Amino acid sequence: xxxxxEIQNVRKVYKxxxxxANEDITFDVHEGEILAILGPNGAGKxxxxxxxxxxxxxxxxxxxxxxxxxxxxxxDVAQRVGYYAQESWALANLTVQEAIFFTARLRGINRIxxxxxxxxxxxxxxxxxxxxxxxxxxxxxxxxxxxxxxxMAGDPEVLILDEPTNELDPVKRKLxxxxxxxxxxxxxxxxxxxxxxxxxxxxxxxxxxxxxxxKLQVIDSITNLKNRxxxxxxxxxTLLSGYxxxxxxxxxxxxxxxxxxxxxxxxxxxxxxxxRLVSNITExxxxxxxxxxxxxxxxxxDVYIKLGGGNRDEHQ
Numbered sequence: 001x002x003x004x005x006e007i008q009n010v011r012k013v014y015k016x017x018x019x020x021a022n023e024d025i026t027f028d029v030h031e032g033e034i035l036a037i038l039g040p041n042g043a044g045k046x047x048x049x050x051x052x053x054x055x056x057x058x059x060x061x062x063x064x065x066x067x068x069x070x071x072x073x074x075x076d077v078a079q080r081v082g083y084y085a086q087e088s089w090a091l092a093n094l095t096v097q098e099a100i101f102f103t104a105r106l107r108g109i110n111r112i113x114x115x116x117x118x119x120x121x122x123x124x125x126x127x128x129x130x131x132x133x134x135x136x137x138x139x140x141x142x143x144x145x146x147x148x149x150x151x152m153a154g155d156p157e158v159l160i161l162d163e164p165t166n167e168l169d170p171v172k173r174k175l176x177x178x179x180x181x182x183x184x185x186x187x188x189x190x191x192x193x194x195x196x197x198x199x200x201x202x203x204x205x206x207x208x209x210x211x212x213x214x215k216l217q218v219i220d221s222i223t224n225l226k227n228r229x230x231x232x233x234x235x236x237x238t239l240l241s242g243y244x245x246x247x248x249x250x251x252x253x254x255x256x257x258x259x260x261x262x263x264x265x266x267x268x269x270x271x272x273x274x275x276r277l278v279s280n281i282t283e284x285x286x287x288x289x290x291x292x293x294x295x296x297x298x299x300x301x302d303v304y305i306k307l308g309g310g311n312r313d314e315h316q
Contacts, residue, residue: 012058021044035209038211043212065077086163096127096135096142096149117155141172148176158191180193181204198301201300206221208300229298234295238292244263256268
């Protein structure tokens, strides 16, 4: 598989060596994949991304894009990578349609095609009603959508999106993820996502890298990470009010039971034991006073919490 990015032993120190942002980070980004970088605030995610797009130089180590050093060949990054930062005011004095059009033109797209792409992405992001408004005069969520539209209209080989769904309502968040997935599947665009939204990211990513305290904690496929955290399955029960203790006594005959709330409990079960447990549940539904039960595999959120999902206030 072709390597798009190679990050090798990257270390970044701020404030004359007193602030360590990244420490000995090494991993590759593969062509055509969607890779999520997860981690708490202050973990060093955005710092790493800024080095990947040549906005900041590593203190030591190297980052290459298609085999060429990103600092030495920063023009390659500008032409091949579309970067959406958390806060970007570079387009603030343009209208929405101007921002999309000029971004496409700056990437070498001819005028006619740029005009077509502008109309296309205004439609895809449902921005028609604000197309003639200046970006600095629209809401934060609208600015985010306009910025994403501009980045995508440039038709880059690589998309790096830093918290792309912040400030968006559920409908717009789904729209963004759908368009990211579409861009990846239909055009083979390599996508790097920096996000806190673990549950949404799980629906679109191929691999996950977790960064905490400036270090890469783990990078792997979602399936492998889930198995590493816990290969067992959760069976969650919703019980009739007042029957939890009775249900727990019965369920405890078949394995360990954990109380989740007044009328919810769960069991962790080895995969080869699930069929037997379901048979027992089916035979004793009346005694369990169970309204519903479901079998739940480990989630990406479980992985995140286990392998590096703490919280910090500082931002890096």
